[in-house]
Amino acid sequence: MLPKSFQACQRKFGPVRYIKKASMIRFNNITKVYQVKAAGHKRVVALDGISFGVEKGEFVSVVGRSGAGKTTLFKLLLMEEKPTGGSVLYKNENIYKFKPKNINNLRRNVGAVFQDYKLLPNMTVTENIAYVMKVIGSSDAEIRRDIPKILEIVELEDRAQNFPAELSGGEAQRAAIARALIHRPEVVLADEPTGNLDPYHTLDILKLFLKINEMGTTVILASHNREIINKLKKRVVTLDQGKIVRDEAKGRFSL
């Protein structure tokens, strides 16, 4: 069914091709059911018929109680998990039909801050960040030039040569943020990126996300931190038990 306004257009101007606006990312009726083997293949419904799109340059917060399915949603986008049903479109293409090369490209275009950081344990902070740059093929000169800058932004200059095990929780989180942003990805996926930060750093990181968003980067933030969501005054998608219960522009955190 075409939109009303478009039908009006057609009456006025004759046949016009309708181009559906392409979202940057689109979740189409996504369902994810985990099977817990140790519990006799008990089924856990993490996501239950989720549909929403994220436009280029948008800043979207996905909120919900612990266990609502936020991380699962991110995992599906990064193809860490396969959906039980539905599809995920990236620039109008079904990512689950991607060839390995396209999968790699998708992952390079999406900078992710993982809830559990996922820093490479055998590499220092600098090496961790450099790894992503090496993967996308940055030159050595770029690596030498950019890493000190990002470390300064997240205030980790003093921990550049530390291994992840030698970092505090907040420092590791900031290292993970630096790694996610270093190569200026089109989309930033940040899963509870301030969960381990003190209020001072939390504010700093939020400002950083807002700044890169202003520069055109699409940001998707998952959080259950009421305060920061309300401060953002951006679109909020609220999940509850795997379903979208609210999707509001300039939304507030309410459960």
Place this chain on the structure above:
Amino acid sequence: MLTSLKRTIGLGWQNMVRDGGIAVANIFIMMIPILLVSSIFLLKDISRYMIDALQAKADISVYFNENTTEDDILKVKQDITSIPQVNEVKYISKDQALLDFTERHKDSATLMESLSQVNGNPFLASLNIKAMGMSDYDQVASFLGQEQYKAMVNKVNYSEKKSVIEKIFFLTAGVSKTGLILAAILGFVSVLVTFNTIRMAILNRREEIAIQRLVGASHWFIRGQFFVEGLIFGLLAAIFCFLISSGISWYANSSLEALMPGLNLWNNYMAGIGTMFLLQFATGTILGTISSMIATTRYLKV
């Protein structure tokens, strides 16, 4: 392309260094088959020397009956000299034989006494023949067996050395063959061990590999690191083996030369040093590559 190769090598090297203990153990195990192959290579030199030395000493002596004239003998000598496989023919007259004997045994009273009891010269005139090579003596012997010489020839003394040479030859061949089989078995073992090291590395780093995938690293970027690791094991093992074999050749040189004069192991080693290095290098590379190939194909699923 070049930077990505450089990076793969760098990351593989880094992984290896940060797993130092396992790497050292692995390199040692890879050295065993490489050293075996190298020692077979060195053994060939020693045995060739021994065979050459014995061949130089081999000869055939033909003794002529009392009544054969010196002219007849010299004519036979001429006949034999004309055989192309013959290197050298020396005529030893009755008198010369007696002289040689007394010279050699002048200190032995009993021998001299028994000689004096025999009236006249008991020795026979002879021709001493040296052929070009070991296999040529049969031909010389059959030449002397001809009908025309039957009347003159008292006996043909085929020196026993042929069997000694054959023994050395077979021994060397046997040792080389056993060595090669052993090297193959140990090579197989070292492939298994390296394979296992890389398998453990892959399993240990399963999470890491998953993370590398999540940030978009390609299959070959990740696989290359493990590949490089196996290859570095092989190359380092080869380099250590090269140092060891060079050291041994240098160190054992003087004692071996005392045992077998004229054999200069060090010079031989230096002459074949390029081949030796290539041999070790190739063995190391092959061992390393095979093991990492198997391990990554099996355990590094996309």
